[in-house]
Amino acid sequence: SVGIPARQVYTPRWAHTDDNHAWVEAWADGRWHFLGACEPEPVLDLGWFNAPASRGMLMHTKVFGYYDGPEEVMKTTANYTEINVISNYAACAPLTVTVTDTAGSPVEAATVEFKLYNYAEFFTVSRKTTDGRGQASLSAGLGDMLVTAVRDGRFGIRKVSFGREPQATVALDHAIGGEFSFPVDIVPPAESANLPEVTAAQRAENDRRFNREDSIRNAYIATFPAQSAVDSFARAIGVKPGQIARFITASRGNHGEIMDFLREASRKGCTGRALQLLATLSEKDLRDTPSAVLADHLYNTDKDADAATVLAPRAANEMLTAYRSFLRREIPATDAAAFRNDPQLLAAWCRDSLTLRPELCTVSTTISPEGVWRSRTADKPSRAIFFVAAARSLGIPAWIDPVTGNLFYRHAGKDVPVDFESANDRQMETGRLKLRYEPIPRLDDPEYFRHFTLSRFDGQSFALLNYPDFEPWSARFDTPTDLETGYYMLATGSRLADGSVLANVSFLNIGPNRTTETDLPMRDNSEAVRVIGNFNSESKFIDARTGRETSVLLTAGRGYFVVGLVGVGQEPTDHALKDIAAKAAELEQWGRSIILLFPDETAYAKYAASPAAPLPQTVTFGIDRDGSVRRQILDAMHLPGNVPLPVFLIGDTFNRVVFESHGYTIGLGDRFLHTIHQL
Template identity: 50%
Template sequence: MRRATQLFGICWLLCLLAACGESHFMTDASYRSRVEQDFQQKKALMPQGELFTILDDASLSTYEQEALEFLYAYMPLADITDYPGEFHLMNIRASQRAAEEMPWGKTIPEDLFRHFVLPVRVNNEQLDSARVVFYKELKDRVKSLSLYDAILEVNHWCHEKAVYMPSDARTSSPLATVSTAYGRCGEESTLLVAALRSVGIPARQVYTPRWAHTDDNHAWVEAWADGKWHFLGACEPEPVLDLGWFNAPASRGMLMHTKVFGRYEGKEEVMSVNPTYTEINVIDNYAPTARAKVMVKDEAGNPVPDACVEFKLYNYAEFYTVATKHTDDSGMCGLTAGKGDMLVWASKDGRFGFSKLSFGKQSELTVTLDKQSGDSFTVDIDIVPPAESANLPEVTPEQRAENDRRLAIEDSIRNAYVGKFISEEAARNFARDYKLDRDAVAKILVAARGNYRVIREFMTRLRSDNSRKGGIDLLQQISAKDLRDVRLDVLIDHMQSRVRTTNAGYFRKYVRNPRVSNEMLTPYKTFFGKVISKEDVEAYVAEPMKMVAWVAKNIQVNKECNLGAPPVFPEGVWKARLADAHSRDIFFVSMARSMGVPARIDEVTGKVQLITDDGAIDVNFEAAGQAPAQRGRLAATYTPIQSLDNPKYYSHFTISKVTPQGNLQLLSYDEGDTDMGGGVTWSSLLKEGTSLDAGDYILVTGTRLASGGVLAQMTSLNVKAGGRTETKLVMRENKDEVQVIGNFNSESLFTTLEGGNKQSLLQACGRGYFVVGILGVNQEPTNHALRDISALKTDLEKWGRKLVLLFPNQEQAGKYHAADFPDLPNTVIYGIDTEDIAQQIVKNMKLKRKDTLPIFIIADTFNRVVFVSQGYTIGLGEQLMKTVKGL
C-alpha cells in the first residue's frame, strides 16, 4: 500500500512538473522577471490604466498571462490603444495552436518562437486577423513537408496571392495585400512573414534602408530552418532558399536591418535597443563587412560623450541616415557595414561636424564638432559603393523548370481572382444607373481592386445631388491605397463633416478629407462628436488656439512610446492621453477637422498648420499657441551638363533644414509621377526662387555614375527673414567614367515577335543591364548600326545581357529580313513597340528629333540609363562595348 502510494506521488509530481513546464510561456525565470519589470514600466507610462484590463481575466492560463505580458511590455502604443486585448489573446492562442499541430512546433527554440513567431506585428503595417485566416489555408498544405520545404511552399502560396507593384509608403495589412493582389516589397515581405508565422515558422522582415549603389531600397524575408536563418524574396518563389534577384545587389549592400520586438539576446550585432524593439544588423549574411570606430571631439580636441552620430548613405540625392548611434563616455561608437563609403554626421547641442568614412579602408574616424548655425561651406564628396560579390546557390535545370511551371499556375490562380474585380465597362454601367460621373466612377472603382464593393456601396448611398458630388470628391481626395482598403463606415463618417468655412477648396482639402498624413483612415469625426462637448466645440471654433492649448496640456508626448508602428489612431490618442509627436499632430488636425476647422500637416516641412483665408498659421504646441513663421527666399542658378538641362528633386538634388540640435530634416517635396514628367525640378523650385522658413539649410547634389559611385556636393545656405539667398546648383561630372544620364522604366511593355505576347523588358531581360534598340527597317542608319553590333558579336555574347530590338509596328517588322544580318549576337530578342517605348526614351532623354531612328539605350532594371544614341552613328558597336566595359 505504501509503495503504491509512493508510486502515485511520484507520478503526480511528474505530471505536475510537466504541467508547470508547459504552462510557462517563458521558462527562464530571470528573463520572465525582466519582462515583468518592463511590463510594469509600460503600465506606469500610461495615464489610462484600463487599456490592460484583459490581464484581469481570471480564466487566462499562466501561458496566456505571460504571453500577454510579454507582448504588452514591448508593444508600441498603437497596438495597445487601437486593438482590444481580445485581439492579442486570439493571436496568442492561434500561435500556440500552430506550435502544437505543426510537426516542427516542438523543435523551435523558445527564444525564436517568442520573438519571431508569437508577434503579429512585422514592421509598421496595420494589424489584422491574418494569422487565423492564413493558418486555415496553409495548415494542410505544409504539414507533411520538412521545415525547409514548408518555407518554400508558403512563398508559393504568397505568389498566388500577390505580386509586386510600387505604391505609397503606408504599409497595408496582410489581408489588404491579399485583397488587392499586389503590394510593394515592404507589403509583400510583411505578407510572407505573417504567413510563415501563422504556421509556426520563425520569420522576420529584412530590409536595406537604402542601397549604396543605386537610388532605391528593398525588403525581403529571412526564415529559420534546421538551426539556420535563410533568405528569400517575398512572393517571388525560387527553387531553393538563399536565392533571389537581389543576391547581387545585396552583396553591394552596406546595412541590412531587422526589428525584433522585445528584448532580444541573439548573436547578431545590436544596432539599437528601445522600449519597443531591438534593431539588429544582419549585413554579415549578405556581404563582406568591416567594422569601424568613430571618435567625436569638440574643437578643443576633447571627447564628446552622448553625441548623436548618424551614418548616412547617398540615396535619392540626399545623405540618408541608415543607422544612428550615440557616443559613450569616451566619445566613441562603432558600426559594422559593407565595404563602401558613408557620410558620418555627428551633432550635439546645435554644433555638428561630418566626414566620409570608407569601411574596409578606415578602421577609425575622428569627427570634430566644428560647425554651427550660420557657418558657410561647400564640400565635394566622392562616394564609392561596395563591389559586387554575389554567392548564388546551385539550381538544377529540373528544379528551375519545375519552379517555372508552378509560377505559371500561380499566376493563373491570381489572375483568375483579379478577373473578378469590377471592369471598366461594369463601373461605367453602374455610374450610368446611379447618374454619376462615368469617367470619375470608372477610374475610382477600377483602382479600388478587391475593395470595389465597399466603394460601390458608398456610392449607392449618395442620394442628393450635393452628396453625390461631394462623395465622389471625397474619394478623389484620398490615396489610391486608401481606395483599396478603406472601410465603409470611414467614408460615411467623413461625408458628415461640419461646414464652417466659406472656402469650398479649404473644406474639401482640409475638413472633409480624411487623409491627414500616413495614418490608417478611421471614423474619427463621429468619435470626436461624441466625446467633445458642444460648449468646447464652440469655444475651439471661435478661438482655435484654445484647442492648441488643450492638446499641449492634455496629450503627453513621448518620442519612444510608438516606435516601429504606424501612427496611433486619433481615438487611441484620446484614450491614452499619450502619443509620439507625429501621432499627436495627426490627432490635432483630426480634432480640428471634426469641428469644421481647416487644418493640415504641411507635406514639405511636416509643420502643423491651421488654414485661414489669410494663409497658413503654424501651430507650436510647446508654446501652446501659434508660431508666426519668418520666411525668406532661396534661388539657384544652374549651368546644364550633358543630357541634364533641368535637374530633378530626389534624382539630382535635395534640400534639408538644419535643426536646432544640428541634425538634418529633409524638405519632402512631391516627387510626382516620374514617367509622366511630374515632380519638383530645379526650374520649378529654384530658378525663380522658393519661399522657405528663415534658417540654415544644406543643398545636396549628386551625379550617380554607372559604377554606382556618386560625385556629390554639399553646400550650406542661410535663408534670412525677408531676404533672398542666391546659390549655384552644381552637378559634378567625370568624363572618364560612365555616368547615369537619365531614367527609363524597365517594366515597360512590348509585344514579342514570336507568339505576339505582351512582356515587360524586366521579364524578358532579367535583372541587370540590357540594350533596347528601336529600328528603322531598311534605313541606312539602322543598317549601319546593326552591322556595327554584328562586328562585336563575340564581345556582346560574352557580356551575356539581352539586346531587345523593336520594330515601330507590325508592318515594319514584316519588312525586316534577319538573313541580312546573320552575325547579330544570340542574345537578341525581337519585338514590336506597341506601347510607345520609343517615345518614352525620346521624352526622358530629351532627344530633339522625335521620329529619327534608330534609337539605342543601355539601361538597367533600376531604371537608370547610361548610354543613348539616336540616328546615324558610325562605330555604334564600339560605343556600346566601351560603355559596357565601364559598367
C-alpha cells in the same frame, strides 16, 4: 501561421543605386535563410536581389521585445530591438567614430548620424549617441558613408570608408549657421553575389507553380467590374461614367466597398461630396479603405467644408480610421466651441494634455486619433495627425505640409503654423532661395531627388524637404522660391555607371525677407565613353510581332542600338522598363532601336497581357528562342551564367559595346541617355 519563425529584413537604402527593398528571412535547420517577399524562387537564399544585396551597406530587422542574439544591436526601445544583419549578405567591417570638440577632447551625448547617398540625399541609415568616451560604432558593408555629429550648436561632417578605416574622428568644428561647401566622392561596395544552384527540374516546378498562381490571380482580377458594369452602375446612381470610372478602376479588389459607399451617398443625395472625398484619396486608399470609414468622414462633415483641408480623411501616412464621429461625440461641446473660436486652444490642449512617448511607436507607425484621445499618449507624428483629425472633425481646416512636414490650421482667412511649444500663434518667417545652375554636358535641367535635394536643420539633424519627385530645377529654383528661414544643407550628385557618386555638399542660411542666391554645383563625370566589350550585331532572334527570324542589324540598321535580355513579372525588369518608359520622348528623339528579348513565347505572352507603361516607339520585342543571344552576351561581357536579369547593352553595328548593366538598378533611362549623349 504554420510555426516557422520568420522576420522582415530590409535595406534602408541601397548604396549602388537609388531606392530600397524589403524581403523575408525564415529560420530552418539552425540558421536564417532569405527569400523574396512575393517572388519565391525554387530554393532558399535566392532572389533577384542577391547581387544588389552583396553591394549593400546595411540590412536591418526589428525584433519585438528585448533580443539577445549574436547580431549587432543597433537600437533598443520599449517594444522592439533593431538588429544589424548585414553580415548575412555582404562582407562588412566595424567602424568607430570618436566625436571631439575643437580642442580634441571627446564629446559625450553627441548625436551621430551615418548617412548613405540615395535619391540625391544623404539619408540617415543609423542614428547613435556617443558614450562617455565620445564614441559611437556601426558595422556596415565595405563602402563609403557620410557621418555627421551634432552637439550644443556645433557639428562636424566627414566621409568614412568601412573596411579601410576602423577608427574615424569627427570634430565639431562648424557652428550651426556656418556656410561652406565641399566635394565628396562616394564609392559603394563591390559586387560579390553568391548564387545557389537551381536544377532544371526545380526551375520547371517553380514556373509551373507561378503559372498556377497567375491563373488564380487573373481569375480574381476578371471579377473586377468591366467598363459596361461601371457604365451601368453610374447610370443607377445618376452620374456620368467618366466621373466614377477612375475610382472604380483604381480600387481593384476593393471595388465593392467603393461602390457601396457611392450607392449609399446617392440614396442620401450626397454623391457630389462623396466624389470630392474620393478625389482626395491615393490609389492605395481606394484599394483598402472600407465603406464604413469613408461614410464616417462624409456624413460627419459640413456640406460646405473645404474638401482638401476638412473633408479629406488623410492627414499623413497613418492608417485611415473612422475617427470623425468618435471625436465629435467625445470632445465636450464647450471645448469644441472654444477650439472653433480659437484653434490655438486646441494646440494648447494637445501640448498640455498629451504625454509624448516616442519609444512606444516603431518606425512609421502611429497611434490612431481615437487611440490618442483615449490614452492621452502620442509621439510627435501621432500628435500632429491627432491635431489635424480633431480640427477637421470640428470643421477647422488643418493640414500637414507635404514638403516641410510643418503643421497648419486656417483661421480668420490666415494660414497659421502650429507650434506646440508656444502658448501663442507662431509666426513663420520666410525668405527666398534661388539656385544658379550652369549646365554641364548631358544635363541641362537637374531634377529634385535625382540630382539634388535640400534639407533643413531641425535642432538635431537635417530634415529633408519633400518636393515633388523629379521636379526640374527650372520649375522652382531657377527663380526665387519661398522657404522657411533656417539653416539648410544642399546635396547634389552625379551617379556613375559603376554606382559611385560625384557628390557635393553645401550649407547655407535662409534669412527673413531676403533672397539667398547660391550655386547648384553638379560635378561632371568627365570619363569618356570607351569600348568595354563586343557583341555580334548579326545575332538572330524571332520578332515577337511577326514570328519571323531577324537579326539585330536588320532591325536596328547601321549605327548604335540597345539590346536587352528581360524577364517577366520580376521586380528588376519591371523597374527597368518603367525607367525606360519615363524617358520615352528623349529615347525616341535619339531615334535608334531598342530591342527587348524574352526567353520564350510564353514569357512574351505573359508580358503582353500586362505590359509596362508606354515604352518608346523605337522598341522591338523579340524572342531569344534558343538562348543564343543570351549566351553570346554573357560570353562577350564575361558575365556568369546565372547573371540576374535584366541585362542591357548599348552597342553598334561595328560590334562594339560601350555600356552594360545587369540586375537591379534605378534610373536606367537616365543612364542610357547619359551614355547616348556622349556618343
